[in-house]
Amino acid sequence: MADLTKEQAEQELEKIRPQLNEWRDAYYTKDAPKVEDNVYDKLYNQLLALEQQYPELVTPDSPSQQVGDVTLPDFNKVTHDIPMLSMGDVFSEAELAEFNERIEKNVGHEVDYNVELKIDGLSLSLIYENGILVQGSTRGNGTIGENVTENVKTIKDIPQKLSKPLSFEVRGECFMSKKEFLRLNQERENEGQQVFANPRNAAAGSLRQLDPKITASRKLDTFMYTIVTFDGLNVTTQHEALETLQELGFNVNPTAQVTTGLKGVKDFIEHYGEVRDNLDYGIDGVVLKVDDLVLQAQLGNTVKVPRWEIAYKFPPEQAESVVREITWTI
Numbered sequence: 455m456a457d458l459t460k461e462q463a464e465q466e467l468e469k470i471r472p473q474l475n476e477w478r479d480a481y482y483t484k485d486a487p488k489v490e491d492n493v494y495d496k497l498y499n500q501l502l503a504l505e506q507q508y509p510e511l512v513t514p515d516s517p518s519q520q521v522g523d524v525t526l527p528d529f530n531k532v533t534h535d536i537p538m539l540s541m542g543d544v545f546s547e548a549e550l551a552e553f554n555e556r557i558e559k560n561v562g563h564e565v566d567y568n569v570e571l572k573i574d575g576l577s578l579s580l581i582y583e584n585g586i587l588v589q590g591s592t593r594g595n596g597t598i599g600e601n602v603t604e605n606v607k608t609i610k611d612i613p614q615k616l617s618k619p620l621s622f623e624v625r626g627e628c629f630m631s632k633k634e635f636l637r638l639n640q641e642r643e644n645e646g647q648q649v650f651a652n653p654r655n656a657a658a659g660s661l662r663q664l665d666p667k668i669t670a671s672r673k674l675d676t677f678m679y680t681i682v683t684f685d686g687l688n689v690t691t692q693h694e695a696l697e698t699l700q701e702l703g704f705n706v707n708p709t710a711q712v713t714t715g716l717k718g719v720k721d722f723i724e725h726y727g728e729v730r731d732n733l734d735y736g737i738d739g740v741v742l743k744v745d746d747l748v749l750q751a752q753l754g755n756t757v758k759v760p761r762w763e764i765a766y767k768f769p770p771e772q773a774e775s776v777v778r779e780i781t782w783t784i
């Protein structure tokens with residue numbers, strides 16, 4: 455911002471201060487940010503620049519003076535030493551068959567897959583040192599995530615202390631059950647607040663709160679699915695990794711199955727495609743992972759996605775309004 459005269463700076467500040475305070479209040483009290491963080495940050499930095507240029511223009515109600523009880527809408531960032539990759543996805547059985555053929559051609563024989571439900575939540579990384587939870591973070595862009603450690607400590611199904619003094623990273627999905635989603639939205643409706651569009655948004659909005667007390671007031675759950683570093687664990691398959699996670703006290707989705715080649719995958723997909731609406735958590739597909747960890751390493755990853763896994767995606771769940779309409783007609 456070009457150097458302004460003191461009068462011009464004062465006029466600018468009289469506009470910027472209430473705007474930032476309004477945005478910040480919306481961010482906290484309504485969990486519904488009115489603007490993206492970067493828009494807030496940009497205007498906030500303009501305020502800081504003007505106040506640095508003219509310190510005498512700083513007022514007690516300036517957002518720059520609201521330190522302590524209200525930290526800025528920005529999380530500390532963490533770097534994922536091992537990137538949190540994306541997933542290749544397919545939408546038909548023909549594409550699944552192509553994926554399987556590619557794998558079999560590459561390794562020269564049929565392979566076992568660990569088949570998992572794809573939970574519709576947000577990715578979470580947990581780091582433990584000597585069995586103590588020391589960091590929780592979101593996926594972010596796969597390399598840089600947000601540090602949400604204090605919030606993660608309010609999630610009841612995440613162990614803060616493991617039964618073994620392990621130092622490792624585990625990853626999984628943080629989600630909100632459909633039951634909790636309905637309860638929370640009813641509460642927000644009663645309080646005249648904006649409701650969340652779906653459980654995934656509600657989970658993201660609850661985990662990505664800067665006030666852990668707000669996170670604690672929302673019931674979040676997890677299903678963990680990856681041990682990133684296996685040192686000291688004799689785990690040789692993805693299925694064993696899930697069993698080990700369960701033994702260590704993590705919540706693991708109980709439906710995973712090992713199949714030989716694609717046999718059984720079709721039944722798994724059809725079954726969970728049918729019972730999906732009755733599950734208390736959202737799913738948006740099924741994930742196939744080559745079960746053997748040595749084969750996974752042999753197949754490796756492309757820049758963004760592992761070559762050894764694929765996500766079969768379901769069509770979007772039936773819209774709430776359609777369901778309500780049918781009920782209404784009846």
Ligand SMILES: CC(C)(C)c1nc(N2CCN(c3ncccn3)CC2)c2cc(C(N)=O)c(N)nc2n1
Pocket residue numbers: 538539540541570571572573574575577593627679680741743760763
């Ligand atoms: C370890 C790998 C990479 C194979 C992996 N990656 C996953 N994901 C990556 C892409 N993700 C992602 N998220 C946002 C933007 C782009 N990609 C969302 C998590 C998995 C997600 C689930 C689930 N949801 O239930 C699951 N059972 N297994 C996963 N396994």
